[in-house]
Amino acid sequence: MTLTPTHEPPSDEVLREVALTRDEYHFAADLLDRPPNPVELGIIGGMWSEHCGYKHSRPLLGRLPSEGPHVLIGPGEENAGAVDIGHGLAIVMKVESHNHPSAVEPFQGAATGVGGILRDIFTMGARPIALLDSLRFGPLDDRRGRYLANGIVGGIGWYGNCMGVPTVGGEVQVSASYRGNPLVNAMCVGLIQHEQLTSAAASGAGNELILVGADTGRDGIHGATFASVDDPEASHRGVVQVGNPFMEKLLLEACLEVLQTTDAILGLQDLGATGLTSSSVESAGRGGTGVVLNLEHVARRAAGMTPYEVMLSESQERMLVVAARGRAHEVQRVFDKWGLHSDVIGEVTETGLLDVRDNGQSAATLPITMLTDAPTYTYPVERPAYLDEVGPLDLDALPEPDDPTSAFLQLLASPNIASRRPIYRQYDHMVGANTVIAPGGDAALLRIKGTPMAVALSTDGNGRTTYLDPFVGGAAAIAESARNVSCTGARPLAFTNCLNFGSPEQSAAYYQLSRAIDGMAAAARTLETPVISGNVSLYNESGGEAIWPTPVVGMLGVLDEAEWRCGMGFANDGDEIAVLGAGRPRLDGSEFLSIAHDLVAGQPEIDLVDEIAVQRLVRELIAGRLLSSAHDCSDGGLAVALAESAFAGGLGVQASDLPTSGRLDESLFGESQSRIVVSYPPLAAAAVAAAAATLSVPITPIGLVGGARLRIGPIDVPLARAEQAWSQGLELALAGHAPPG
């Protein structure tokens, strides 16, 4: 610790360490009417960091719609949001980033990201039933890129597999924009009966605070402030924590057992960023109370730790429990059974203060409200100049591919399109015995035991689209995640989100953040899917370059009858194939443009009226049992969507007479929102067409399912050959081999 014990105004270096500006320091001193002492300065810096205080994003986040008939707990109220799914049950969910730690130590950085989001869910009293991970990597032809990618995937699997929570979905994109700053967004979904929802509030003076789990060490100090400055690679190895999923599994089982067997627990809060500081402050903030902490009762991993270090340690696998006065022993008895160490370290007060004591000596005394209300910043929203450079796309300057089949195979092998199996086979995606649609489909589908229902889950977000048009990118993240959910037959209900952007103090990144949130809000209103939780990760840059703006949306849907589900694979020889939706395929911002022409340009589009109609149509067709398959037409365009349905079903495609207009590469590989590839028996064709006409959704016949070849316009290739390119593309890239020729 470099803070001096005096109360002199701190040096620039000290302020940088706690991530406060000099103005913020003076603001804090004015609020206190005295200079903060060094421990207090560290606490204020942690609580006012972007990670905890959302000081740059809070004013913008209010634009997202957060109300709806199913919402039980909205954003910011508790550790995670909750949605009513019927039958007296609720889904609790949240997504959170662990980008900066993963850039430094990928395995542990990603693993502890999973650990943190799991705790956010079971502090609500819910049993975690699913994990999803939205990942962005730098190029895999670079040794460090592969080290980060393989380490991140390994860490996610290590933690989730040991916990026995299935990793059922997510997405991966690779781009040079994430070279120095990969993204790791972990989402967790829990299931609970309404009446068992548990608060993280510390209420009722005299109630006892129990710290349970791992001992407190020097690891991870300044993790929150580290996540709120740029260039994580510079100096921060010591702030990355090391996870212990076994300890967390014991915490999970012990906490749920206490909640189910006693009513002695009044509140549960995990220790995440800034550790004991934010957990005690946020609990007291929710309860409108204060807390006294007696640090000498905190079990230590190292001798000689200062109050500053104890308050800001980010040692993993710790929980703060608020137990009814005099009943701490009932709670601790269960922790003992599970072999967990716990101590009573303080109590709830009516003072409204965070009162930190060490062996009876006051170490910090700060008003809770001062800590929970970080100062906020807004900046002018100015359209950055780069948009005028990347917007125009001159198609006439781009030759069409000479050999469409070879262009198609190259696209299938792209790390952004190739099979994700090399990743998800490292994740236990079946434990829990609920996984009905496993990774690889449009959305994961989990049955809810004891009911006929299933829940569908999907994460989506396209950095390239958002870079080209932040509003469209934000809207598309909502639209596509909802479309993936709808393709299983489920009705999108609510979403959680993680906003990964560059420094908000740079005007381009602030514009991207503001406009992406506007786009998300517009789509969420149209699709009637409110936000219930989220997380913001800013300062994602390295070497002075911001990442592509990357909003990630985790969508929840409900399918009333799991048996009605629809998969993405073609099912029967002779089924008709058609595209639903009005979206017009364009090369703007497409994967093809990037792969074939090394170009990121154009103007992506979305029409939310088309979007809501095509999703409604596909759900109606699935509920009417008319479809054999449904699959979102996304990256790589129609040709890739047809191939993916063919691989999933093991059946070929006969679509040599593909209707085309304009450029062939546009028809085959052009992308658009609001398109779904479906197949159905010929007998159902009239009913499908009638339903589409009723909802005014265009339906375009494509061809037939069958044979052992993919015949798509001029493309003609054996199914097995195409599947080989697709199934090996990512596997070879992760292993450092060139893509198949």
Added chain:
Amino acid sequence: MNAAVVVFPGSNCDADTLHVLSNVAGMHARYAWHADTALDDVDLVVLPGGFSHGDYLRTGAMAARAPVMTAVRDHAARGRPVLGICNGFQILLEAGLLPGAMLLNDSTQFRCEWTHLRVESTQTPCTSAAGNGQVLRLPIAHAEGNFVIDPDGLAQLHDQDRVVFRYVSPDGKRSAVANPNGAIDDIAGICNAGRNVVGMMPHPERASEAALGGEDGRAIWDSLLAAAGA
């Protein structure tokens, strides 16, 4: 039929196994805690999958020394059926109730995927109702399923018909591609000399309901029920 599913700290397939034993197989199933010392009331003991004690030291090593294992040994010594699935198999190896050991998968990675198994012996309570040579489609989920055993031990397994399952292709043929972890002789499951203790890496409890993609795992429960009735 009364069954106990043993819960060690870190077990994570305990609930799935109890669910299938109770709701699919129709047994009277209960949990047993690793610190318990009596299993006298049950006909079947199942050691479920998971990461007992976090896989620290060696997979299954600490669980093999839990108090409940004395009761499991007594149960086995009386000739009653014991089934170890995945981590449960690893625990039976560490406890010395089955011979051999596990190495890291030859891929060096955790693998969760569907595999095909050939029933190599129907002379166990877990396979008594299956057909000899029958191919079952069951998923695996492990990082350490690469079974090894010394040449004498392997010869003994062969001579005594104690290889219960082998990894095969969907059409029942042995091949390097069909073996997901490098296990010697493509071995996926074995039994003890008394034939009542069976260990297997794949998860029958994950393939016992059509909604989850397959019901071949029922062959195991049907066999256990048939063996108990006989």
